Every structure is written in structure tokens, then in C-alpha cells.
Amino acid sequence: MARGLFAESGADLELVGVRKEFPGFTAVEQLDLTIAAGTFFALLGPSGCGKTTTLRLVAGLEEPTAGRILIGGADVTDTKPFRRPVNTVFQSYALFPHMSVLENVAFGLRRRGIGDPLGKAHTALQLVELDHLAERKPAQLSGGQQQRVALARAVVNRPALLLLDEPLGALDLKLRRQMQLELKNIQTEVGLTFVHVTHDQEEAMTMADTVAVMNKGRIEQIGAPEELYELPRTSFVANFLGQSNLFAGEVVESGDATIGVQAAGRRILVPTERAQRRSGSVTVGVRPEKLLLLTEEPAATAGINVLGPGRVTDVSFSGVSTQYLVEVPGVGTIIVFAQNLVFGPVVERGAEVWVSWRVEHGFGLSDAPVSSIAQAHEALVGGAEA
Amino acid sequence: MALTAFTGPVVSADASGARRGGRIALLLLLPGIAYLLLFFLAPLVSLVITSLQTPSETVFGQYDFTFNWQNYGEVIGTYSEQILRSFLYALLATVFALLFSYPLAYFIGVVMRRWPLVQSLLLILVVAPFFISFLLRTLAWKQILSDEGPVVSTLKALALLGPQDHITGTPIAVVFGLTYNFIPFMCLPLYTTLERLDMRLIEAGRDLYAGPATTFRTVTLPLSMPGIVSGTLLTFIPAAGDYVNASSQFLGGTSSTMIGNVIQSNFLVQLNYPAAAALSILLMAIILVLVGVYVRRSGTEDLL
Incomplete structure (x- = not known):
């Protein structure tokens, strides 16, 4: 990198077939990834999924077992950090x-060898509102202050690529929001490429242009936050990014517009273009906030899926919305989020209810089906712990 | 006012607690203080008194207290060469021991971190020489470096030494002996600091455009200063007063006599106690000043 000069703009990052093995385990299985210059990219995943290793590979602090790393088109695989x-x-x-x-x-x-290092350092410290502590030693600062210094120390260099390894973890909510905005501002102002590693799905979704969900050393799905949320392709993504109701079954009808899935004696329709697998055993799902709770059985209507009757087993109020757990025999527990349009819950515990949703809100997953939601949750928890 | 009235008793309770704590601390310190009084302060005072004595006019070998400050001037005049030489040798030995020990301590404390078993084995090897008396080890070196020994004959065969040259009895042998004997004292404190060295800071240095040499100079070296300071003090102070290596019975000769040998000979051979005492006090004073300046300048208070 040229001495005495800042990077003029962000650079794109390309990982080609990157694999990293440590003695005894493989941290990164196989990574093919292109991050366009100037984007805010988030790598999201549970701890131990290989996201920090990926970051260290890009920084040059680890050497890949196989594959190439390109920054701005130049191969840096063998370049010192x-x-x-x-x-x-x-x-x-x-x-x-x-x-x-x-x-x-x-x-x-x-x-x-950049001119006026102290002046520029002061400016960077003003950005993180710590200029008044410039003469202190790091040990005299609180955890959150140290984190902001670490941020200033990296940002001040205006690197073509800024890697953030859970940089906001130690901040309280207010400061975290403030720093999220600040980071986003810096990124758009200078046009740097940010790669942000986090396990906080909300942070990833609010800040990033593109989110990649990582699990067990592989990327499960990449896309814009809305796309990932509305159309998850695997049960891991469906459950790591928010919550999902998943149903396993056999495809019994396959049309141009919808496929019909026979699950626990009921037929669930899913739009064909939103289903990854269109035959055999599949898992389909729907987000809890897309569901409607009904106290009497609705008349069969085209374009609406209905499950029921079931019993409300739990009602928990969370301010903006209320979460209902509905036990439907043969299907399992269904989670329903209902906005609090009226005061208090609409139904009480023990009430008999039906749930319905519009066909276009359903999605079909690509991975092998799991027989119940409980198993899907187990798979998720197991994945998070691995 | 009401508030101060209420806080009054609380403050006094705190103060009495502190006083009780102070008394316990004093009690715990008592053995240490007694030890220092008996074995450090008393001999020191006796030494100062001895250093101001003059030979008795009537009885040979007996000295009277006369506040004879000239003793100091005399020993400085007579032995300035040996005094300067002592500090030069001690300085050289400290520098060589540091140059030898730093890579060794770095290897054990940082490179071998992933193999704790190898690490402890290497540490045992560093400490192993202590199992044999340093007198014996120094004598062994005298044998190895002697004119008939393997080192001299090899160097002579390679024509690096002339037929009349020796190693024993030269300053080289003395500085070598000092360096050798104090390497463990240098190595262990260095190891303890380097063993705690946070490798993430080295990574941060490399991430912030510092190459290996720059990272060492700006991160590793400043962070290992506490080890360097204690190691150099543990080497320099005893080396400056050492009288074994420079003794002609071991590795030294007449041209390499150090202050320790002079003090020994004045005390035990010439029985000139005032001169020996004055030299001892002088040695202590010079070391105190040097060490004080050194510790202040290296500024390690922040790191400790």
C-alpha cells in the first residue's frame, strides 16, 4: 500500500474457494464470496460458525488452507497483513x-508516513466523542470507551476495507444505536467497504446492505436483509433470523402458481417460485407475524391457508405485539405474533382458535425436512452450540 | 449541617477501621522490619563507622574511630581504575546477558506457548545450572578456557590466537564468566514478562501497517520493559560487586581486578578495614545512584 496516501475509495473483496483447517477441526469449509466496493456487508452467525476466522483470513492474520483472497482485484493471499x-x-x-x-x-x-498524524487522530477521536480523553492510557477507560478508541484507531486510516469483529458488543443500547449510525455515516461518506461480523441479527439487518448467514463454516444464504427475512432458504436461516413456523410434509400437487403440501392431514399451499424443492418431502414455513388468529373456523377461501382448530397454550404480552402459542393436534406448536390493535390480548389461554395466512407469505425450504418444529429448534440450538 | 451531623459518626467508624487495619499491617511488617534492622541497618552502620577509622598509633592491626573522611579520598585515588573497570565489566556482562537471554526468553515464553511441556522443560534447563555451585561451574570454565584446554588449542590451530596468547586471566574471560553466571537472572524475569505478552497486540500492530521489526520496536519491546529492567538490575548490581570471576584463582588476572577483589584483599589479606569499608560504602552509593537514574529513565511505573 502506497506510503503517505489514503485509499481513494473502498475496494471489493473476493473470496474464491477459501477453506481453513485447524488441527482437529475445519473452521471454514468452502467460501465463495464477492463483496462489492462500498457496501456494508454483515457476516451473521452463531459463535463458532467460522465468521471471525473468515475475518482473520481477510486481514491476513490466518493463512487459508486452500483458496484465494482478492482485494480490489489484486491477489493478497500471500501478502503480509x-x-x-x-x-x-x-x-x-x-x-x-x-x-x-x-x-x-x-x-x-x-x-x-501520513502527514499530521496527531491532528488526524484528534479528528478521529472527536468522531467517537473521546477527544477529551486523548492523553489517557487505555486502562483508564471503560470498556465502551476502549471500544470506541479501537474504532477510531481503525477508521482513521481510511482503509479500502474495514473489518469489524463484533465491534459494538460492549456498548449499551443507546451508545450502540449512536455508533451504528456513526459507522453507517462514515461508511457512506468515505465509500469504504465494511465487513461486519456479528451474532446480533438485529444489528446485521439494520446496518448492512447485504447479509450473509453463516453456519458450521459455510454460508447458508446471502442477500439483502428483507430478502433473507421474507424468503429464507434453509431452516437454519428461517430460525436464526427471526422466528418461523415450519411444517414438514409431502408434495401432493404441483402447479405453475402453487404447490400443495400434505402436512399432518392438512393441505398447505406455497407459491411455486418461493419453494426451493417442488417434489418429495419438503419443509414449508411462514413467519409468525403473517398469521391471523381466528376464533371460529373460516370458510374455505382461495389464496388462504388455514390450520386448526387448536388451543392457545401461552399468551405473552411484549408491548407492540402479543405472542400466542397455539397447539394444533398433529402439527405441533405454532407461534403467532399479533399487533396490539386493541387493549390486551384478543384471546385467552385455553381458547379454541384457527390460524390462517395468505398463500403468498409461505416459503419452501431447500434442506431435508424435519418432522416437527421441536426438531427444527433442536437443530438450531445444536448448530448454535457447535 | 444536618447531613454532616449524620455522616460524622460514619466517617469516624471508617477511620477507626483504617486505624485497626494499620495496626494489623504494622504487626505483619514487624518481623521484616526487625530483620532489616538486625541484618541490614546494624552492619551498615558498623561499616560506615569502620570506614571512618584510622590505624591505632600503638597497637598494629587495631583501629580507632576518628572521623577520618580522607579514607574515601584515598581509596578513590588508589583504586579508581578498579572501580571504573568493575562498572565497565558489569555493564558489558549485562548487555551480553540481555542480548543472549532476550531471544531465549522469547523463544520459551512466546514461540513455545503451544507446547507447555516443552516450555517447562526448557525453563528447567535454564535453571539447571543452579543445581551446581557457581564456584564449581566457574572453575570448570577455567579448565575449559585454560591454555591446554580445547578452546585455546582450537583457536591456536586456526591461528586466531598467537602462540603466547591466553584466555584465562584476560578481561575477556572475566566478562565471559560474569555473563555466563548471570544469564539465568536475566532470563527468568524476561521470561515472566514475555510469557504474559498479549499476542493480540502484536496482531493489532501488524494490522496497523507495522512490519515485524517495527512491531517489535514499538509494541513488543516497550511491553517487555518490566522484564528488561528487573533482569538488568538483577545482573548489573551483583556483577558490579562480584569478586569470584575476576579473582586470579578463577578466570581473572592482575590486569582484570575488580572492586570486589580489592575489597576482599583489603578485608582479609591486608587487614585494612577502613579502606575496605570505605570501598564497600562507595560501591553501594554508586550503584544506588546508577540504579535510581536507570529506573527513573526507563519509566516502567506505568507498566508495573
């Missing part, structure tokens, strides 16, 4: 304890 146009905000902050906050921030600028 200090020659890559990349900076990292470490999860552990990794601030130098023997230097003042100001010297920490100026460190990268000094190494690259």
Missing part, C-alpha cells in the same frame, strides 16, 4: 497499553 489495505476493529480492542489513546489512534498513520 501489514501490507494489506485492511484494518480491523478487534473484538478484544487490542489497544496498546503503553501508549496514550492519542498515540494508539495515530499508530497506523505514523507507520504509513
Whole structure:
């Protein structure tokens, strides 16, 4: 990277067939990924899914077992980390304890011979509202303050690619929101490429242009946050990103517009273009907020799926909405989110109800079906712990 | 006012608690203080008194207290060469021991971190020489470096040493002996700091455009300063007063006499106690000043 000069803009990042094995386990199975310059990209996944390893591979702190890494079209696979146009905000902050906050921030600028390192460091500290603590040592700051210094230390270098490893984990909610906005501002203002690793799905969805959901060393699905939420392709994505009601069954009819799935003696219709598998055993699902609770059996209507009757087993109020758990014999427990349009819950525990949703809200998953929602949850929890 | 009235008793309770804590602390310190008084302060005072004595006019070998400050001037005049030489040798030995020990400690404490068993084995090897008396080890080196020994004959065969040259009895042998004997004292404190070195900071340095050499200079070295300071102090202070390595019975000769040998000879051979005492006090004072300046300048308070 040229001395004395900032990157003019963000660079695109390309991972080609990247694989990383550690003695005893494989952290990253097979990664093919292209991140366009200037995007805010989030890698989302449970701990241990290989997302931090991916970040370290891009930073050059780990060497891939196989595959190539390209930044701005240049192959950097064999480039040392200090020659890559990349900076990292470490999860552990990794601030130098023997230097003042100001010297920490100026460190990268000094190494690259950029003019007025202290002035630029002060500006970066003003950005994170810590300029008044510039002369302190990192140990004299709180966790949240240290995290902001780590952010300033990376951002001040204006790298073509900024890697963020759970950078907002130690902040309280208010500061976190503020920093999220700040990060987004920096990113759009300078046009840098941000790769943000997090296990917080809300953070990933609110900040990122593109989200990749990672599980067990593989990327399960990539797309815009809305796309990932509305049309998950695997049961892992369906349950890691928000909650889903999943039903396993056999495809009994396959039309141009919809496919019909026989699940627990009932027929559920799913739009054909929203189904990944169109024959054999499949899993279909619908988001809990798309469901309607009905106290009497509705008349059969085209374009509406109905399940029921079932019993309300739990009602929990959460302010904006109320969550109902409905036990439908043969199907299992269905989660329903209902907006609180009236005061208090619409039905009480023990009430007999039907649930319905519009056919176009359903989705069909690509992975092998699981026989019940309970198993899907187990798979999710197991995946999160692995 | 009401508030202060209420807080009054609370404050006094705190103060009495602190006083009780102070009394317990004092009680715990008592053995240490007694030890220092008996074995450090008393001999020191006796040494200062001895250093101001003059030989008795009537009885040979007996000295009277006369506040004879000239003793100090005399020993400085007579032994300035040996005093300067001692500090030069101690400095050289400290530098060589540091240059040798730092890579060794880094290897054990950082590179071998993934193999704790190898790490402990290597540490045992560093400490192993302590199982044999350092007198014996120094004598062994005298044998190895002697004129008939393998080192001299090899160097002579390679024409690196002339036919009349020796190693024992030269300053080289003395500095070598000092370096060798103090390497464990340098290595262990360095190891303890390097073993705690946070590798994530090294990674951060590499991420922030610092190459291996720059990362070492700006991150690793400053972070290992506590180990360097304690290691160099543990080497320099005893090396400056050492009288074994420079003794002609071991590795030294007449041209490499150190202050320790002079003090030994004045105390035990010439029986000139005031001169020996004055030299001891002088040695202590110089070391105190040097160490004080060194610790202040290296500024390690922040790291400890």
C-alpha cells in the first residue's frame, strides 16, 4: 500500500474457494464470496460458525488452507497483513497499553508516513466523542470507551476495507444505536467497504446492505436483509433470523402458481417460485407475524391457508405485539405474533382458535425436512452450540 | 449541617477501621522490619563507622574511630581504575546477558506457548545450572578456557590466537564468566514478562501497517520493559560487586581486578578495614545512584 496516501475509495473483496483447517477441526469449509466496493456487508452467525476466522483470513492474520483472497482485484493471499489495505476493529480492542489513546489512534498513520498524524487522530477521536480523553492510557477507560478508541484507531486510516469483529458488543443500547449510525455515516461518506461480523441479527439487518448467514463454516444464504427475512432458504436461516413456523410434509400437487403440501392431514399451499424443492418431502414455513388468529373456523377461501382448530397454550404480552402459542393436534406448536390493535390480548389461554395466512407469505425450504418444529429448534440450538 | 451531623459518626467508624487495619499491617511488617534492622541497618552502620577509622598509633592491626573522611579520598585515588573497570565489566556482562537471554526468553515464553511441556522443560534447563555451585561451574570454565584446554588449542590451530596468547586471566574471560553466571537472572524475569505478552497486540500492530521489526520496536519491546529492567538490575548490581570471576584463582588476572577483589584483599589479606569499608560504602552509593537514574529513565511505573 502506497506510503503517505489514503485509499481513494473502498475496494471489493473476493473470496474464491477459501477453506481453513485447524488441527482437529475445519473452521471454514468452502467460501465463495464477492463483496462489492462500498457496501456494508454483515457476516451473521452463531459463535463458532467460522465468521471471525473468515475475518482473520481477510486481514491476513490466518493463512487459508486452500483458496484465494482478492482485494480490489489484486491477489493478497500471500501478502503480509501489514501490507494489506485492511484494518480491523478487534473484538478484544487490542489497544496498546503503553501508549496514550492519542498515540494508539495515530499508530497506523505514523507507520504509513501520513502527514499530521496527531491532528488526524484528534479528528478521529472527536468522531467517537473521546477527544477529551486523548492523553489517557487505555486502562483508564471503560470498556465502551476502549471500544470506541479501537474504532477510531481503525477508521482513521481510511482503509479500502474495514473489518469489524463484533465491534459494538460492549456498548449499551443507546451508545450502540449512536455508533451504528456513526459507522453507517462514515461508511457512506468515505465509500469504504465494511465487513461486519456479528451474532446480533438485529444489528446485521439494520446496518448492512447485504447479509450473509453463516453456519458450521459455510454460508447458508446471502442477500439483502428483507430478502433473507421474507424468503429464507434453509431452516437454519428461517430460525436464526427471526422466528418461523415450519411444517414438514409431502408434495401432493404441483402447479405453475402453487404447490400443495400434505402436512399432518392438512393441505398447505406455497407459491411455486418461493419453494426451493417442488417434489418429495419438503419443509414449508411462514413467519409468525403473517398469521391471523381466528376464533371460529373460516370458510374455505382461495389464496388462504388455514390450520386448526387448536388451543392457545401461552399468551405473552411484549408491548407492540402479543405472542400466542397455539397447539394444533398433529402439527405441533405454532407461534403467532399479533399487533396490539386493541387493549390486551384478543384471546385467552385455553381458547379454541384457527390460524390462517395468505398463500403468498409461505416459503419452501431447500434442506431435508424435519418432522416437527421441536426438531427444527433442536437443530438450531445444536448448530448454535457447535 | 444536618447531613454532616449524620455522616460524622460514619466517617469516624471508617477511620477507626483504617486505624485497626494499620495496626494489623504494622504487626505483619514487624518481623521484616526487625530483620532489616538486625541484618541490614546494624552492619551498615558498623561499616560506615569502620570506614571512618584510622590505624591505632600503638597497637598494629587495631583501629580507632576518628572521623577520618580522607579514607574515601584515598581509596578513590588508589583504586579508581578498579572501580571504573568493575562498572565497565558489569555493564558489558549485562548487555551480553540481555542480548543472549532476550531471544531465549522469547523463544520459551512466546514461540513455545503451544507446547507447555516443552516450555517447562526448557525453563528447567535454564535453571539447571543452579543445581551446581557457581564456584564449581566457574572453575570448570577455567579448565575449559585454560591454555591446554580445547578452546585455546582450537583457536591456536586456526591461528586466531598467537602462540603466547591466553584466555584465562584476560578481561575477556572475566566478562565471559560474569555473563555466563548471570544469564539465568536475566532470563527468568524476561521470561515472566514475555510469557504474559498479549499476542493480540502484536496482531493489532501488524494490522496497523507495522512490519515485524517495527512491531517489535514499538509494541513488543516497550511491553517487555518490566522484564528488561528487573533482569538488568538483577545482573548489573551483583556483577558490579562480584569478586569470584575476576579473582586470579578463577578466570581473572592482575590486569582484570575488580572492586570486589580489592575489597576482599583489603578485608582479609591486608587487614585494612577502613579502606575496605570505605570501598564497600562507595560501591553501594554508586550503584544506588546508577540504579535510581536507570529506573527513573526507563519509566516502567506505568507498566508495573
